[in-house]
Amino acid sequence: MIKQKVRVKTFQINGIDVTGRSDSTILEVAKEHDIHIPTLCYLEGLSCVGACRICLVEIKGSNKLIPACTGKIKEGMEVFTDTDRLHKHRKMILSMIFAERTHTCSVCVSNGHCELQDMSVELGMEHSQVPYLTNRFDIDASHERFVNDPNRCILCTRCVRVCDEVEGAHAWDLVDRGLDTRVIHDMDDPWVESESCTSCGKCVQVCPTGALSEKGVSATEMVKKKSLIVNLLEMRNRER
Amino acid sequence: MSAPTDARYKMVERTMKKLGYKRSALIESLHTAQETFGYLDKPALKFIAKRLRLPLAKVYGVATFYHYFRLKPKGEHNVVVCMGTACYIKGAKEILHRLEKRYGIGAGETTEDGKLSLLTARCVGSCSLAPIAICDNKPKGKLTVEDAVENIEKALS
Amino acid sequence: MITTLEELEEIANKKQCENNECREELRVCIGSSCLSLGAKEIEKDLKKSVKDRGIEHRCRVKGVGCNGLCAAGVLVSHYDNESGEEVLYEKITEEDTDKLAKAVESQKPLEEHRSDMSRGFFAKQKKIVLENAGYIDPDDIEDYIAHGGYRALFTTLNDATPMEVISQIKQSGLRGRGGGGYPTGLKWETVAKVDAEKKYIVCNGDEGDPGAFMDRAIMEADPHRVIEGMALAGYACGAAKGYIYVRAEYPTAVEKLNKAIKQANRLGILGNKIADSGFDFELEVRLGGGAFVCGEATALVTSIEGNRGNPRQKPPHLSDHGLWGEPTVLNNVETFANIVPILNNGAQWYRGFGTEKSPGTKVFALTGHIENTGLVEVPMGMKLSELIYDIGGGVSEGRNLKAIQTGGPSGGCIPADMLDLEVDYDSLKKVGSMMGSGGVIVTDDSSNMVEVARFFMEFCKSESCGKCVPCRVGTTEMTDILDKFINKEATKEDFELLKEMCEVVKESSLCGLGQTAPNPVLSTIKYFEEEYIKGIKDD
Numbered sequence: 001m002i003k004q005k006v007r008v009k010t011f012q013i014n015g016i017d018v019t020g021r022s023d024s025t026i027l028e029v030a031k032e033h034d035i036h037i038p039t040l041c042y043l044e045g046l047s048c049v050g051a052c053r054i055c056l057v058e059i060k061g062s063n064k065l066i067p068a069c070t071g072k073i074k075e076g077m078e079v080f081t082d083t084d085r086l087h088k089h090r091k092m093i094l095s096m097i098f099a100e101r102t103h104t105c106s107v108c109v110s111n112g113h114c115e116l117q118d119m120s121v122e123l124g125m126e127h128s129q130v131p132y133l134t135n136r137f138d139i140d141a142s143h144e145r146f147v148n149d150p151n152r153c154i155l156c157t158r159c160v161r162v163c164d165e166v167e168g169a170h171a172w173d174l175v176d177r178g179l180d181t182r183v184i185h186d187m188d189d190p191w192v193e194s195e196s197c198t199s200c201g202k203c204v205q206v207c208p209t210g211a212l213s214e215k216g217v218s219a220t221e222m223v224k225k226k227s228l229i230v231n232l233l234e235m236r237n238r239e240r
Numbered sequence: 241m242s243a244p245t246d247a248r249y250k251m252v253e254r255t256m257k258k259l260g261y262k263r264s265a266l267i268e269s270l271h272t273a274q275e276t277f278g279y280l281d282k283p284a285l286k287f288i289a290k291r292l293r294l295p296l297a298k299v300y301g302v303a304t305f306y307h308y309f310r311l312k313p314k315g316e317h318n319v320v321v322c323m324g325t326a327c328y329i330k331g332a333k334e335i336l337h338r339l340e341k342r343y344g345i346g347a348g349e350t351t352e353d354g355k356l357s358l359l360t361a362r363c364v365g366s367c368s369l370a371p372i373a374i375c376d377n378k379p380k381g382k383l384t385v386e387d388a389v390e391n392i393e394k395a396l397s
Numbered sequence: 398m399i400t401t402l403e404e405l406e407e408i409a410n411k412k413q414c415e416n417n418e419c420r421e422e423l424r425v426c427i428g429s430s431c432l433s434l435g436a437k438e439i440e441k442d443l444k445k446s447v448k449d450r451g452i453e454h455r456c457r458v459k460g461v462g463c464n465g466l467c468a469a470g471v472l473v474s475h476y477d478n479e480s481g482e483e484v485l486y487e488k489i490t491e492e493d494t495d496k497l498a499k500a501v502e503s504q505k506p507l508e509e510h511r512s513d514m515s516r517g518f519f520a521k522q523k524k525i526v527l528e529n530a531g532y533i534d535p536d537d538i539e540d541y542i543a544h545g546g547y548r549a550l551f552t553t554l555n556d557a558t559p560m561e562v563i564s565q566i567k568q569s570g571l572r573g574r575g576g577g578g579y580p581t582g583l584k585w586e587t588v589a590k591v592d593a594e595k596k597y598i599v600c601n602g603d604e605g606d607p608g609a610f611m612d613r614a615i616m617e618a619d620p621h622r623v624i625e626g627m628a629l630a631g632y633a634c635g636a637a638k639g640y641i642y643v644r645a646e647y648p649t650a651v652e653k654l655n656k657a658i659k660q661a662n663r664l665g666i667l668g669n670k671i672a673d674s675g676f677d678f679e680l681e682v683r684l685g686g687g688a689f690v691c692g693e694a695t696a697l698v699t700s701i702e703g704n705r706g707n708p709r710q711k712p713p714h715l716s717d718h719g720l721w722g723e724p725t726v727l728n729n730v731e732t733f734a735n736i737v738p739i740l741n742n743g744a745q746w747y748r749g750f751g752t753e754k755s756p757g758t759k760v761f762a763l764t765g766h767i768e769n770t771g772l773v774e775v776p777m778g779m780k781l782s783e784l785i786y787d788i789g790g791g792v793s794e795g796r797n798l799k800a801i802q803t804g805g806p807s808g809g810c811i812p813a814d815m816l817d818l819e820v821d822y823d824s825l826k827k828v829g830s831m832m833g834s835g836g837v838i839v840t841d842d843s844s845n846m847v848e849v850a851r852f853f854m855e856f857c858k859s860e861s862c863g864k865c866v867p868c869r870v871g872t873t874e875m876t877d878i879l880d881k882f883i884n885k886e887a888t889k890e891d892f893e894l895l896k897e898m899c900e901v902v903k904e905s906s907l908c909g910l911g912q913t914a915p916n917p918v919l920s921t922i923k924y925f926e927e928e929y930i931k932g933i934k935d936d
Binding site: 262263264265266267268270271298301302305306307308309323324325326328329330361362363364365366367368369370372378379381 | 606685688689703704764838840844
Binding site: 049050051052053056063064065066067070071072088089092093096097099100129130131133154155174176177178179180181 | 688705709710712713858859860861862863864865866867869870871873874877894897898901904905906907
């Protein structure tokens with residue numbers, strides 16, 4: 001492995017001078033300086049995968065768009081997070097997420113507490129720009145406390161990551177690929193039969209939509225504990 | 241496939257041993273298992289997961305990502321129709337369509353009696369023989385839409 | 398075990414003498430294409446016929462790799478070791494084997510199957526990468542050594558520093574043959590300069606473009622050439638371990654490579670302290686599993702590590718963070734196969750072929766509606782017209798040329814009126830296509846270009862790993878929209894949406910698969926817009 005010394009780097013976001021540790025990402029430095037970049041698959045405390053492409057930013061001098069969550073900072077770089085081009089791309093990408101599966105808010109447990117819904121408000125997207133697709137999946141309600149509705153899943157993989165990285169169970173993973181990709185337990189077994197699941201419920205708390213929810217809540221009632229993971233990690237570090 | 245006491249598991253074990261039971265041996269082990277058993281069923285996948293100390297979900301995720309792996313048994317006979325570009329522009333789609341009609345199954349399916357599996361490949365790399373189908377591992381090249389079904393039937397008998 | 402150049406020469410001499418014991422050779426092409434036409438049986442029958450006629454002392458029958466003219470298989474070449482004369486026979490079937498043996502016995506060529514070797518297909522090619530293909534027995538390391546094999550490795554280990562190797566490769570101007578065209582020397586230099594305990598050399602043999610089979614032919618016909626190139630890369634960059642990632646759909650290539658590695662290990666050409674130097678190099682073959690996306694560098698590496706082949710965001714590039722997180726050089730098969738001739742003959746010699754910015758040759762797989770389907774190697778910068786007509790023999794069945802597709806699902810369609818285009822990395826890019834790995838698919842005037850675009854889009858859809866949204870959803874949406882055009886049900890809004898989606902998917906996808914997926918659509922819109930307009934229904 002190549003070891004690099006940590007230094008401080010200075011660069012610009014939207015014309016504002018900012019500094020950050022050389023190993024930090026654009027998103028981390030932006031947050032430290034109260035510059036908002038929309039994110040969806042990102043969750044503080046988990047590894048970054050750059051999958052949803054909502055946090056794409058522009059870098060001056062490069063035609064490529066870089067996700068802020070994985071993009072490392074560079075001395076003197078000029079980052080733009082709020083351009084017309086980015087707005088257009090983000091809206092189209094969000095349209096695709098909405099069009100991919102069934103996101104009917106009115107009947108969803110997460111209505112009013114949904115990150116996908118919030119994102120459409122933030123980006124000013126009233127309807128999907130692309131035709132709706134028709135993939136339908138079976139709901140898994142076999143667990144006594146939790147429900148998995150793949151039709152509301154946006155494949156952000158937060159559940160997979162939290163289960164592996166924080167709980168250490170790796171009960172979730174992805175099955176198949178492309179449009180057919182789903183998150184599954186073990187060998188695509190019903191949740192209740194999973195040998196690996198500890199029923200800790202972290203996956204439910206980090207899920208941005210109504211795909212994973214608690215049983216017994218009705219529409220609009222599922223409020224998730226967003227800061228759970230950061231708190232958990234902080235407690236762990238303190239004990240050491 | 242029977243329980244992991246099956247002697248054939250030794251083949252899979254040998255691959256894992258050769259690669260030092262490292263987690264990275266997963267895909268090679270899946271290849272050996274499929275070669276040995278014809279397909280990958282859950283007991284085989286669980287066996288590999290256990291021996292390589294890998295989460296079940298991870299093994300299942302990998303096995304379903306790569307389309308070379310089959311999780312269901314193949315038919316007694318099988319036909320792989322190449323759908324690569326060269327074959328495609330020379331009528332592979334129509335040939336596949338006729339085969340689907342002839343055997344009453346879609347691509348990727350096996351007939352009810354387990355006699356025949358109809359499969360497709362993204363490109364078998366024999367573009368000079370396009371359009372081509374592989375019948376029970378024997379390539380049948382330069383097919384025409386008209387004689388493909390007949391030729392394939394002959395190759396399978 | 399051999400440790401010196403002298404011992405290598407000894408093997409070469411011995412094998413050459415052995416080869417010369419027989420004055421003549423019948424070389425049966427056992428490349429995949431001929432193999433599927435029964436080449437193995439023909440080889441067996443020929444051996445028997447030659448023996449029956451009692452001429453086995455003067456004529457040896459051996460299997461060799463692909464000579465390129467796949468359309469005329471099974472190919473058998475009759476070679477005279479003394480005069481160097483060669484007669485090529487095409488379309489040989491099992492019925493012809495005894496006639497062929499008889500022709501050898503009577504020294505009267507079999508005219509009815511004789512191939513005209515002075516024609517453009519052969520005359521206009523320049524074989525560097527494929528120089529051994531069709532001549533040597535890929536199953537026999539000694540035959541490779543007898544043809545000059547492993548000399549480059551041994552002399553380099555004896556006489557040259559790693560930096561001198563890199564300098565030669567840089568001067569040669571060799572660019573990655575996998576499609577992108579990144580300078581190979583620069584790539585090696587970056588990794589060589591990194592201070593790390595472990596480094597890796599990886600060869601991409603996951604040739605996944607539909608319509609491409611160059612790498613397969615190289616691996617099958619001359620596996621040692623790839624191995625030697627990788628070992629030299631290992632020496633240059635300071636890596637002691639390499640992996641060749643090959644499609645599981647290429648069982649023959651896998652078999653040849655494994656056999657070749659075993660033979661090289663046995664002779665001490667791979668392993669510890671190669672050529673009595675301090676250089677160790679070990680090679681392993683890893684099987685792919687039918688996922689086109691694994692041709693992408695980060696996906697390929699994660700697949701070797703035993704994971705789902707999901708790409709990750711770059712940077713970091715593989716040169717910093719590759720296999721197991723270590724600095725890694727990843728080149729494709731053809732790139733590695735270019736290393737040995739460059740080091741044997743020098744960078745200046747290599748620059749004598751091809752163009753200023755794209756030196757050397759390129760192997761192309763000619764397929765589709767073309768007369769001479771097969772594998773050809775030509776200098777970079779050759780005009781498309783020469784490639785299609787002089788070498789390819791023109792469009793089959795006397796039809797007219799419509800377009801030439803290069804670069805597979807990442808490439809584009811070039812219209813027939815651009816035949817003067819000189820084929821190299823930059824010119825293809827300029828017209829909206831790309832070199833890709835070298836598949837050239839000819840379509841005649843019976844083809845519908847929207848359908849061609851749909852074919853590639855559907856391919857990307859089914860090969861999308863599903864990790865990032867634009868590729869996963871975008872390729873599906875675009876396939877659906879293209880269907881509307883094909884069914885003549887599209888609207889003007891659909892056309893606008895299609896163009897917009899092309900832009901978003903191209904610019905916002907995570908990896909090369911998604912970023913280039915719109916190319917076939919974009920290039921067909923550029924050159925064949927009227928076919929899209931025809932798909933728009935009247936208001």
